[in-house]
Amino acid sequence: MTDLQEPVSTEVLRDVCGRWATGVAVVTGRDTDGSPLGMAVNSFTSLSLTPPLILFCPGLSSSTWPGIRATGRFAVNILGAEQAALAGAFARSGGPKFDGVELDSLPDGLPALRGAIARLVCDIEEIHPGGDHEIVVGRVTHTVQDERPPLLFYRGRTSPMTSS
Numbered sequence: 001m002t003d004l005q006e007p008v009s010t011e012v013l014r015d016v017c018g019r020w021a022t023g024v025a026v027v028t029g030r031d032t033d034g035s036p037l038g039m040a041v042n043s044f045t046s047l048s049l050t051p052p053l054i055l056f057c058p059g060l061s062s063s064t065w066p067g068i069r070a071t072g073r074f075a076v077n078i079l080g081a082e083q084a085a086l087a088g089a090f091a092r093s094g095g096p097k098f099d100g101v102e103l104d105s106l107p108d109g110l111p112a113l114r115g116a117i118a119r120l121v122c123d124i125e126e127i128h129p130g131g132d133h134e135i136v137v138g139r140v141t142h143t144v145q146d147e148r149p150p151l152l153f154y155r156g157r158t159s160p161m162t163s164s
């Protein structure tokens with residue numbers, strides 16, 4: 001362990017929190033005009049089994065989230081081990097993020113990233129303030145999953161999970 005760091009700077013907090021390994025998901029939805037929206041997140045986590053709730057935390061500076069928020073629905077697409085390029089594409093702010101991205105056509109109408117290892121479709125249940133982010137609680141209406149390994153995120157880098 002290094003010396004105690006106090007007060008905690010933005011850089012130190014990012015570095016310390018980066019030691020928490022996560023998966024990577026892309027939250028997708030539709031703008032009020034129907035166009036597809038998406039952003040990469042690693043703040044996704046399960047919250048409650050009964051009722052079925054998950055959460056994730058979009059930043060207040062996100063240009064994507066307000067459009068999804070206005071429609072009240074979103075999908076969490078959990079990325080597979082081979083989808084690092086998609087994580088990068090959906091981490092860029094603005095621009096045509098969906099160019100060249102393969103989508104599955106599903107009855108719920110929300111963008112479904114082909115090759116994702118799991119998908120949770122949610123209605124927005126609650127939104128709480130969280131500093132420079134919001135805490136979005138989603139009620140899961142349906143899910144899809146398969147057995148392939150996930151993409152991982154650790155200390156600012158993505159890497160494929162190599163064994164399962």
Ligand SMILES: Cc1cc2nc3c(=O)[nH]c(=O)nc-3n(C[C@H](O)[C@H](O)[C@H](O)COP(=O)(O)O)c2cc1C
Nearest residue numbers: 039040041042043058059062063064090091093094
């Ligand atoms: C692995 C990874 C995880 C991320 N997790 C989050 C997150 O949980 N919340 C968030 O607001 N941004 C997160 N970001 C950054 C957003 O993806 C990025 O700021 C967003 O796509 C900006 O685009 P927008 O302005 O079009 O919304 C993450 C980026 C990466 C690469």
